[in-house]
Amino acid sequence: MTGRMLTMIAVCIVGLTLCCVGGLAAVTGVAVSCGAGLGGSGGDIVRYDAEQRGNAARIAAVGARRGIPVRGWVIAVAAAIQESGLRNLGDLGAANDHDSLGLFQQRPSQGWGTPQQLLNPEYAAGAFYDALLRVPGWQALPLTRAAQAVQRSAYPDAYAKWEADATALAAAAVPGRATDGGLTGCTGSGWTRPVDAAIVSPFRGPGRPSHDGVDLGAGRGTPIRAAAAGVVITVRCNAHRTDGSPYSCDIDGDPQTVRGCGWYAEIAHPDGTVTRYCHLQHQPAVAVGDPVTAGQPIGVVGSSGHSSGPHLHFETHTGRPASPANAVNPVAFMSARGVNLTAPCNGTRVCIEVGET
Numbered sequence: 001m002t003g004r005m006l007t008m009i010a011v012c013i014v015g016l017t018l019c020c021v022g023g024l025a026a027v028t029g030v031a032v033s034c035g036a037g038l039g040g041s042g043g044d045i046v047r048y049d050a051e052q053r054g055n056a057a058r059i060a061a062v063g064a065r066r067g068i069p070v071r072g073w074v075i076a077v078a079a080a081i082q083e084s085g086l087r088n089l090g091d092l093g094a095a096n097d098h099d100s101l102g103l104f105q106q107r108p109s110q111g112w113g114t115p116q117q118l119l120n121p122e123y124a125a126g127a128f129y130d131a132l133l134r135v136p137g138w139q140a141l142p143l144t145r146a147a148q149a150v151q152r153s154a155y156p157d158a159y160a161k162w163e164a165d166a167t168a169l170a171a172a173a174v175p176g177r178a179t180d181g182g183l184t185g186c187t188g189s190g191w192t193r194p195v196d197a198a199i200v201s202p203f204r205g206p207g208r209p210s211h212d213g214v215d216l217g218a219g220r221g222t223p224i225r226a227a228a229a230g231v232v233i234t235v236r237c238n239a240h241r242t243d244g245s246p247y248s249c250d251i252d253g254d255p256q257t258v259r260g261c262g263w264y265a266e267i268a269h270p271d272g273t274v275t276r277y278c279h280l281q282h283q284p285a286v287a288v289g290d291p292v293t294a295g296q297p298i299g300v301v302g303s304s305g306h307s308s309g310p311h312l313h314f315e316t317h318t319g320r321p322a323s324p325a326n327a328v329n330p331v332a333f334m335s336a337r338g339v340n341l342t343a344p345c346n347g348t349r350v351c352i353e354v355g356e357t
Contacts, residue, residue, distance in 0.1 A: 045168045052086035055103055055121055056169035062125040068132075070170065071139050071223065071297070076128050078166035079147045080104055082159050088121055104128050104151065139223045140285055140297045163293055191228045191337040192295050194277060195312050199341060203329040212327040213276065213315035214341065220281060220310035222301040226267055226292040227275045227334070233320070234266035234276075235284050239305045250282070255308040262305025265298055266322055273333075274322045278313035279304050 045053065056077050063073040080086050083105040090101065099107050099115075102124045106112035117123045128150060132138055135149040144160040151159075197218035204211055218224075237249035238260040247253070249263045263280035277284075281302025286292060303310045316333040318326045334341050 045165065048086065048165075048169065053169065055080065055086045055088060056166075058121045059103070059125045059128075060170045062122055063129060066126070066129060068129050069139060072129060072132055073170040074163065074166045075132060075138075075143055075146050076125060076166075077170050078143055078159050078162040079128065079151055081162040081165060082147075083151065088119060090119060091115070137300075140300045142285065142296065163296070167295065190294050191334060191339050192225060193334075193339055193341060194225050194227050194275075194314055195222055195301065197222070197312070199331070200311060203327075203331065210324070212324050213278070213313050214330045216312045216314055216341070218301045218310070218312055220301055220303070222312075223297040224277055224280065224299050224301060224312055225295045226298050227314075227316075227339075228267075228269050228294045228337075230267040230269040230275075230292060232265060232284075232286045232288055232290045232292060232298075233268045233274070234264070234322075235286065235288055236261075236265075237263055237283070237304075249304040252303045253279075253305045253307045255306060258306050260305040261313065262307060263299070263302070264305075267292060267298075268320060272319060274317040274320055276313075276315035276317070276322055278315070279307045279311065281310075 048056070059076050059080060060073045062068075063070070063076065077086075080103045084103050086103065088103055089105070091099075099109050101108070101115055102118040103121055104118075104124050104127075106118050106124060106127060108115055108118065112118055112127055113123060118127075131150040132146065135141070135146060138146045138149070141149075142160065143163045143166075144157055147159040195216050195218040197216040199214045200217035201208065201211065201215035203214050239247040239249045239253060239262050240259055241247050242257055242259060247258050247260075253260075253262055261276075261278035263283055264276060264278040265280070265284040265286060266274055266276045268274050277298065279302055280299040281304065282300065284299040286298045292298060301310050301312050307313075314330055315322065316328055316330045317323070318328055331341050
């Protein structure tokens with residue numbers, strides 16, 4: 001993308017700071033991603049005019065028709081904001097960036113399609129999704145990496161700043177899907193469910209008094225989302241045999257012979273709380289010190305450590321460092337922030353107790 005696109009975007013779209021109720025965006029270096037229409041103020045989409053909102057809606061609608069996970073809609077809308085300011089740009093003559101056209105500034109010379117096709121927003125969005133689906137593990141990648149894998153922009157880090165806007169625009173465009181947690185599910189306080197799955201083992205239940213979180217029965221490979229904006233404070237492999245000998249976090253654990261949280265991450269949030277995410281399939285996709293937004297994928301569900309099957313063990317803590325002394329029931333903790341963790345089990349899946357102590 002050239003300087004003329006950056007200038008155009010700067011003129012068309014003013015202001016980058018998005019605020020959620022609770023003032024999370026006031027914390028330096030922490031972006032907040034809240035979906036419009038999800039029970040809170042969400043992103044400020046008023047600055048986008050009817051043409052821009054209409055193009056965002058077309059991108060989201062193509063994704064919905066094709067069964068693309070909603071994370072893909074957000075990535076696509078963010079890419080279009082960066083590339084064209086959500087304008088369906090034709091050939092601008094001498095100011096044109098090579099032969100780039102349309103919402104995503106795709107180039108006929110690079111095989112994206114004919115000029116006529118690329119100026120059709122539905123076709124252009126479909127071409128973007130086709131390329132996105134070929135990116136391995138795209139749902140677990142940070143937005144900027146997923147978008148860059150498709151677009152190969154000269155400004156690869158620029159996509160990330162549009163994540164909150166893209167989430168809000170996609171949510172507003174397809175409100176029927178925006179209320180089911182498919183986007184970030186972000187409430188007015190800026191919190192969301194880490195996975196969309198039922199609780200299969202409760203917090204400190206009668207049979208597991210030392211179970212300091214809840215187990216959410218999501219399938220292997222399900223993207224795990226940051227429950228709120230914050231900063232990553234821990235990324236660690238925590239697994240060992242009962243005799244103290246080391247055990248790999250890159251293979252499934254065992255509830256009888258292995259102890260520990262497996263691959264896990266902790267996020268510190270602006271209100272002083274900490275969330276913990278255990279038993280990831282692989283090393284988390286974030287690093288200590290990384291700022292994260294609400295709903296940002298940080299890894300995928302697995303069964304590493306002291307685990308009897310794929311699931312997410314999710315903990316909430318009232319302070320740092322996270323410990324049993326400040327662990328609180330995630331159901332009540334999230335409910336106070338407008339998020340319901342007690343969704344029923346999927347009718348195609350039997351809820352069984354799995355987990356980690």
